[in-house]
Amino acid sequence: MVARLTRMVRAALMLIALLLPGLAQASDDERALLLGTTTSVDNSGLLGPLLDAFHDETGIKVRTVVRGTGAILQLGRSGDFDVVLVHHPEAEEAFVADGYGIARLPVMTSRFLIVGPADDPANIRSAPDAARALARIADGPFDFISRGDESGTNAAERNLWRRAGLSPWDARGGWYRETGSGMGATLNMASVLSAYTFTESGSWTNFANRGDLTLLFEGGPHLANPYTIIPINPERHPHIAARAAQRLVDWLTGPVGQSFIADFRVDGAPPFVPVAASGR
Amino acid sequence: METFVTAFAEAGALLISFDPDFMSIVGLSVRVSLSAVAIACLIGFPLGAIVALKRFPGRGFVILLLNTFMGLPPVVVGLIVFLILSRAGPLGVLGLLFTPTAMIIAQTILVTPIVAALTRQVVADLWVEYGEHLRSLDAGPITTLATLITDARYSLATVVLAGFGRAIAEVGAVMIVGGNIDHVTRVMTSAIALETSKGNLSTALGLGIVLLFLALTVNAAVQIINTSAGKRAALA
Numbered sequence: 001m002v003a004r005l006t007r008m009v010r011a012a013l014m015l016i017a018l019l020l021p022g023l024a025q026a027s028d029d030e031r032a033l034l035l036g037t038t039t040s041v042d043n044s045g046l047l048g049p050l051l052d053a054f055h056d057e058t059g060i061k062v063r064t065v066v067r068g069t070g071a072i073l074q075l076g077r078s079g080d081f082d083v084v085l086v087h088h089p090e091a092e093e094a095f096v097a098d099g100y101g102i103a104r105l106p107v108m109t110s111r112f113l114i115v116g117p118a119d120d121p122a123n124i125r126s127a128p129d130a131a132r133a134l135a136r137i138a139d140g141p142f143d144f145i146s147r148g149d150e151s152g153t154n155a156a157e158r159n160l161w162r163r164a165g166l167s168p169w170d171a172r173g174g175w176y177r178e179t180g181s182g183m184g185a186t187l188n189m190a191s192v193l194s195a196y197t198f199t200e201s202g203s204w205t206n207f208a209n210r211g212d213l214t215l216l217f218e219g220g221p222h223l224a225n226p227y228t229i230i231p232i233n234p235e236r237h238p239h240i241a242a243r244a245a246q247r248l249v250d251w252l253t254g255p256v257g258q259s260f261i262a263d264f265r266v267d268g269a270p271p272f273v274p275v276a277a278s279g280r
Numbered sequence: 281m282e283t284f285v286t287a288f289a290e291a292g293a294l295l296i297s298f299d300p301d302f303m304s305i306v307g308l309s310v311r312v313s314l315s316a317v318a319i320a321c322l323i324g325f326p327l328g329a330i331v332a333l334k335r336f337p338g339r340g341f342v343i344l345l346l347n348t349f350m351g352l353p354p355v356v357v358g359l360i361v362f363l364i365l366s367r368a369g370p371l372g373v374l375g376l377l378f379t380p381t382a383m384i385i386a387q388t389i390l391v392t393p394i395v396a397a398l399t400r401q402v403v404a405d406l407w408v409e410y411g412e413h414l415r416s417l418d419a420g421p422i423t424t425l426a427t428l429i430t431d432a433r434y435s436l437a438t439v440v441l442a443g444f445g446r447a448i449a450e451v452g453a454v455m456i457v458g459g460n461i462d463h464v465t466r467v468m469t470s471a472i473a474l475e476t477s478k479g480n481l482s483t484a485l486g487l488g489i490v491l492l493f494l495a496l497t498v499n500a501a502v503q504i505i506n507t508s509a510g511k512r513a514a515l516a
Binding site for chain 2: 013034039043048063064065066075077078079080182183184185187188191206207208209210237239
């Protein structure tokens with residue numbers, strides 16, 4: 001009996017031994033550069049080919065973890081990333097001022113968009129600017145779905161409501177609903193409920209479950225969506241792969257990375273404009 | 281309805297194609313969950329048996345804890361493991377966050393109480409049957425434990441399956457501690473969550489069908505082994 005039990009334990013140990021080599025190999029790769037970035041960049045499909053090109057040129061493997069900008073910066077503060085690519089200017093400035101990031105380096109911009117049901121009951125298509133488009137939705141009021149997750153897109157949306165002199169998140173349970181989740185989940189919900197929502201070009205061009213949703217408002221100075229890359233400060237977190245991170249930053253903001261972003265197309269349209277081209 | 285039809289087509293295509301990206305996702309899912317279950321069994325079998333057989337102060341409380349932890353929410357486990365493994369956490373220096381190892385740790389924590397609690401039940405039931413006999417043979421504690429666990433091995437196979445089912449199907453923990461990194465920590469469930477977020481609902485559902493198919497295969501295999509082993513035991 002004891003012998004049989006020993007056999008069972010040995011079988012379990014052998015199973016673990018069999019599985020672990022594969023994992024050990026993975027942990028070797030785990031020393032690759034860890035990039036924290038946002039759902040909007042990831043959903044656009046830009047990162048895969050972009051980081052492959054970087055790998056071909058430098059031999060540096062980049063792993064990406066995707067969360068909202070708020071969560072990414074929080075993880076960056078803990079030192080869980082080597083470098084972050086995010087889009088929330090105010091939070092980024094605080095991040096660098098507090099000494100967690102070395103500097104904010106502009107990479108590219110995309111466009112924030114307001115999408116909603118094709119029949120556009122609030123008639124935001126004809127609104128003179130983005131803030132007044134939101135004000136028309138609030139006037140109805142018509143259903144509006146917000147990220148509510150402290151992502152960069154959520155922050156930009158809230159700024160725009162404030163610009164319109166409104167704070168609909170204070171009145172809960174009504175027409176303004178916060179999903180507390182990513183762009184995709186929020187678009188899925190807006191699509192099912194035929195509601196308005198605030199999104200950006202990278203996620204929108206690649207979103208496959210639009211249903212009745214249509215792009216209703218874009219353009220104007222307050223709908224620019226700037227992305228910056230921030231290498232984590234190795235003085236705060238000595239374990240950071242600082243040199244590899246700096247190479248990624250230099251490559252992305254340099255001519256090769258910038259022209260890669262300029263040439264990137266989704267359905268024939270460029271979701272991102274490199275900063276080099278925007279002349280900043 | 282169209283989504284469902286497309287989903288079955290996509291699931292079929294995925295299964296036939298042996299697409300390397302897809303196979304690596306399936307492979308990682310199985311590897312992570314099997315490792316977690318194997319470790320959970322090494323801890324859970326003896327733990328469950330000891331709780332079933334030994335009388336010690338606070339035993340009732342331990343049983344209550346084990347039964348409660350069978351229902352541990354994966355996101356909570358994920359969050360706790362995340363806080364421990366994050367660079368700011370106590371084990372941050374190990375650099376394990378966003379690795380398959382972190383996912384195995386989280387799933388082991390999820391599965392161990394299930395294995396331990398169910399093992400306790402199985403062994404306690406057997407003790408009612410064989411306890412008198414073993415006591416009359418004056419069997420030592422190791423022999424008793426070994427006898428009961430080996431005798432219960434077919435019931436314990438079901439326990440292992442329950443643990444494996446829990447591990448392979450959860451997304452909350454692996455998403456938080458693994459980070460869903462392509463080719464590194466992306467598993468079936470986190471890939472389904474990702475495809476859903478992209479609005480690729482039929483692809484997501486297709487992956488879900490493949491996951492169910494996988495679970496079906498594993499269960500069928502264990503059932504066949506159990507039946508044939510049972511027949512052999514009956515003949516012997």
